[in-house]
Amino acid sequence: MKMTTKINIMTTAWILCVLLAVNSIVYVSFMKITTNLEQEELGERAHNIIKEIKDESSPKIIEEKMTPFLMNHSFIRIVDKDSHMISQVSNDHNLSLKVKPAFSKTSETQRKTIHLDQGENQMIIVREPIIENGKVVKTLEFGERVVGLELGKDVLLSILAFCTIIGAVLSLLGGRWLSNIIMRPISNMIDTMEDIEQSGIPKRIVMQHKTKDELQKMVETFNRMIGRLDKNLEKQKQFISDASHELKTPLTVIKSYADLLRRRGTKNEELTQEAIESIHSEAIRMQKITERFLDLANTELDNGLDLVTINLIPLCQSLFKQLKVAYKREMVLHYKKAPITVVADELKLKQVIIILLDNALKYSTDKVDVYLEDQGQLIILRVKDYGIGIPENEIENIFERFYRVDKARSRKTGGTGLGLSIAKNIITQHFGEIKVKSQEGIGTEVELILPKMGIACKKEK
Template sequence: MKITTKINIMTTAWILCVLVAVNVVVFFSFMKVTVNMEDQELYQRANTLIKEMKLDQSTNLVKDQVIPYLAGQSFIRIVEPGSKITHEVTNAKLISAKVKPKFVQKKVAERKTIHQKNGEEEILVIRVPIRSDGKILRSLEIGEKLSGLELAKDVLLSIQISSTVLGALLAMLGGRWLSNLIMRPISNMINTMEDIEQSGIPKKIVIQHETRDELQKMAVTFNRMIGRLEENLEKQKQFISDASHELKTPLTVIKSFADHLLRRGIRNEADALDAIETIHSEATRIQKMTERFLDLAATESATLLETKSLDLVVLCGNISKQLQSAYKRDIHLHFAAPSIMVTADELKLKQAIIILIDNAIKYSTDKIDVFLNVNEQNTVIKVKDYGIGIPEYEIKNIFERFYRVDKARSRETGGTGLGLAIAKNIMKQHHGEVKISSKEGVGTEAELFLPKSERKENE
């Protein structure tokens, strides 16, 4: 069953239930109020009759005195103890014959339904005690056919039935309109998804009206998701294009020297060794580049971090010693406190720090300083070199993949242009950031910011 049909049926059923409940309450309230009004009218008539006739033990009920109090089809009786009728005046003998007399000591009202040839009729009977000298000697009994009530009841029932049927029809139309209104953006989303499935091309939903409700929010969220998907697809295309371009050069060199060896063989040993060394160098570049590709893909796709509490001073000290030993360069570590604790993924944070120090080693020949500081919001790791620096107009591009400031020097040092992109992704996973400031010919400062709030949440 379609959702629109379910909504239509449920709204119609609910409105019908509400209408029926309201009609029942209205009907019984109307009957109660109307009968109470009839009761009060008959009680008033009975009290007036008793007062004007001034009945006592020796007074006889005179027909001429009572007839003016008859209204419509009714009867008036005087009933003595033992429920014996002493006087009766009526213009509806069939009704009076159906109602048995009853002596009462307090006033009561009774509604009776009597069956006649032409159907059922409602009769209202009130009984009022007649007092004389503080004693109850007789009771006055007035009965009247509720012809107006029957008519009003029939009219009310017909109106309620008609309004219920009309309400059901309007509920069905309203339910259909409501279901269509609710389902329109969902249907648009379904159609858009089907188009995406068939064409393989991301497509956004066209939002025609600003409804500012959950449905519009769903459509906006879908469009935002499609936007990110398009952005990721574009990044993938750009990544493939850049990677292909980067791999093309070393593969061309390898193929060229391999062809050279195939043509000339190894008769010239020096020439052959030079070709083999070049092939080995370019193959090593491809291997390092592939490893960088994998690192970049891992940092872009992975969102879970294996965080733990670690001492940044100890971590950076170990990194400095390893790189100092490997590259024979002076790396000086400066820290604001003997122990600076952070909560982070140790391997990924170490990778980001190594990328910054590695870049400093490649693009400088002097010493390298590493500073560890803590401010109100962040723990800051700053790597400062005194090398060639970066032109100001180049700084905005350095986080792009495969981008190199000095392309010739990067090839000599084995740079791929992926390091800072990887470091940026790692810090993004830690809800931090990377900042680069540089002055050409003076040096470069690279800073990693780890927010304190993130550490506290992880702890």
């Protein structure tokens, strides 16, 4: 069943339920109010009749005094304790036959439905006790056929039925109009999704009028999603292009030297050695690029973290020893108190620090300073070098894949342009932040901001 049909049926059913409830209240209220008015009038007449016949004992005189109180289609009777009729006056013989005499010690009123030759009729009966010497000895019974009540009831039911039918029709039309308004952007979204499915090209939903409601929010959310998808597709294309470009150069070098060896053989030892060294060097470079690809893919898949409590001071000192062997450079660790701990994935956090230290050592010739700070809920790690720096207009691009400020220098130092992308992904997984400050010719400072309790704290929240 279509959503529009469901909305139409549900709104119509709801309106009908409301109308039926209102109609029932109107009908009951009308009958109650009309009956109460008639009962009050008959009760007043019954009291007056009792006053008139109070001192009379002759049935004939009593009937004469009761006759002027008769109304259209009514009867008045006196009933004894055994519910036997003592006297009666009536201008509707059939009506009086439909109601049996009844004795009552208390005042009471009754609405009764009777069936006459004219059809179904409503009548009201009032019974008032007649008291003599402090005791109830007889009952005055006053009955009247309420002609206007039956007619009013039929008219009211006709009006209510007509209004209900009109309400149902208007509800169907209104429900259809409402469902079309609600479903229009959803239908546009479905059409757009089908176009995307068939063409494979992301498209945005065009909304003619801004309604400032949940539907517009849904459309805006969808368009933002498509925008992000566009960006991701562009990044994917750029990644493939950059990866192809990065792998093309070492493959070209390897192929060139391999062709050279095939043509000239291996008799020329100097040429052979040069070719082998170049092929080996480019193969190592390709290996590093491939490893970086795998690292980047792993961090973007978010395969989960192996969280442990890490003391950053011995961790950094251990990494310094490893890198000093390769770079023969001075690295200084600064901290005010110990220990400085953080909950994180130790292997991934090591990878981030190595990437930052590796960059600092490659692009500077002076010492590298590392600062550790415990700021309560946050841990700050800063890596500062005094090297070539980064131009201000390039800082916002350095986290992009394969982006390198100085491509010639990066190639010489063995950079792939993937390190900072990997580092940012890892820090994001830890709900942290990475910031870069740099001045060209003065140096660069990279700041890692990590929650002290790491991702565990975020999950508890």
